[in-house]
Amino acid sequence: MTDSRLLTMKRRDVFLTAAAAAASATALNMQSAEAKEVVRTLAVRGHDGVYARLPTLALESKGDFYAGQYVWRAAHLEHAAEERALEILKAKGIDPKSDMSWAEAVALLESDPLIAMTCRARSSQQKLKYQLLQKAYHERADEFLSEMERADKMGPGSLELNPKMFLPEYTTHEIHSMPGGYVGDAFAGHMYHSGTDWGAYVDYNSQDGAHMAMATAAQIPKDGKVRRILDIGTSIGQLATSMKRRFPDAEVWGIDVGGPMVRYAHMKAADMGVAVNFAQRLAEDTKFPANHFDMVVSNLFFHEVSEQGAKNIIKEVGRILRPGGVFSPTDTNTPPQTVKAKYTLWYNYRWNHEDWYADWHSVDFAGEMRASGLKTTNLQNGRDRYSPQVIGVKA
Amino acid sequence: MAKSPLKTSRETYAADFVKADYDRAVFTNNPYVDSVITSLMALSANVWLIQRRMMIVEVLLEKNGAVTRDMIEQYQPTREEAAAWRKQRDNFVAEINDPFKEIGDLPYAASIDVPDPSVKKAR
Secondary structure, eight states: OOOTTTTOHHHHHHSSSSHHHHHHHHHTTTTTHHHHHHHHHHTTEEEETEEESSOOHHHHHHHHHHHHHHIIIIIIIHHHHHHHHHHHHHTHHHHHHOOOOOOHHHHTTTTOOOHHHHHHHHHHHHHHHHHHHHHHHHHHHHHHHHHHHHHHHHHSSSOOOOTTTTTOGGGOGGGGGGGTTTTTTEEEEEEEHHHTTTTTTTSSTTOOOHHHHHHOOOOTTTTTOOOOOEEEEEEEEEEEEHHHSTTTTTTEEESSOOOHHHHHHHHHHHTTTOOOOOOOOEEEOOOOOOEEEEEEEEEEGGGSSSSHHHHHHHHHHHHHEEEEEEEEOOOOOOOSSHHHHHHHHHHHHHOOOOTTHHHHHSSSSSHHHHHHHEEEOOOSSOOSSSSSSSSEEEE | OOOOOHHHSSSOOOOOBBBGGGOOOSSSHHHHHHHHHHHHHHHHHHHHHHHHHHHHHHHHHHHHHHHHHHHHHHHHOOHHHHHHHHHHHHHHHHHHHHHHHSSOSSHHHTTOOOOOOOOOOOO
């Protein structure tokens, strides 16, 4: 899809029209003055490319600070901590690339104040940014719930919500310290989008840049036929919409366990005018027929899944891919090479609540893929940060 | 299992979740030092917010000679402004944070000669 065809519909612009305001007032059972106020406050800040700007300048500006804080920490504080770790290990006569357990790495480095400060800075930033976002959306919950209720019914694309569905326990954790995790807050999608904008994806998120790069790099089946694509653990749908932009004639689905996540994903995609079908479903029980998809993709998904969950999901992927279909999971799967990297991984596991990091690093991902009927390739480290380390092709 | 703190009668599609304990972490040797670092970060975000708002007001005044609250809220910086403001932000963040990576390592008393004036130096 060309850029000119994108952004054909912006929910807040549509919301701004008198007709939409009247319809909204009726649909929401609101008085017209109240509806106008909703329209004014939600419409006032417009869009920045494909990104619906945050509701207030204050929120946007604080977020801008936290993004700067992230950049500074990654570039300067983490570097200083790396240097300090090297000094500590050198003083103890330990090779920085020694093969040791996480516990041994933690015991060596935990008492250094500079290294501890990197953890404090990470943790404080996570806490503050998510508190800020949750407070902002909860304070004006009715406005933002109204916006989502309206978007639920909008096209293009579709939305399926299953609020009564069974949630495996592992899916209900507060992953990376986001309040409520992916399932527990009405505004999980909103918080995730801004939270990743101000953190891990800084500069590559608001315009879906990282996801377009992944979609562009995604390997297609040898026969070139791409009619149906599934993004598992789609989160806010950035990879799914990017795949649709690369393959405009394909039927694209994005599924996620979090109802609020797929709601936001649908709202965002509809906003962009990109027709993706989003559904609240489990990746280990997708409900799709066997041999159905030409491509299954995922991004930053498996490190947030328990070991058993990962095994079940890979088995399901093996079922729903058609022969010759390609499975491309992209994730943070470079094994830690240094003592300091192990320490950082432990920090992320323990205090940033990446609760399934240890599972992710212990599961034999390629082996599970082969056991599920996939031939594996690209077993080395990824070609670049947007490429998967293991690709599976169904025999 | 924990529940969302949001009180509403509307359908939110939120489910119960397992609460994490990230709020309880102490990384320094004094929990209040941890709190001060977090507070400083929050304060800095608020200072930057004011600074950014002032930059917008200045741009609008230069362009229009007048501003309204809506004009400030809606203002979208040009590409050039965004780049310049980003540089300013990064300098601001560095000014606040650089001391955290330049910590001292000499204990304030143990490493210093403490002269005893009552003891006369041998001549």
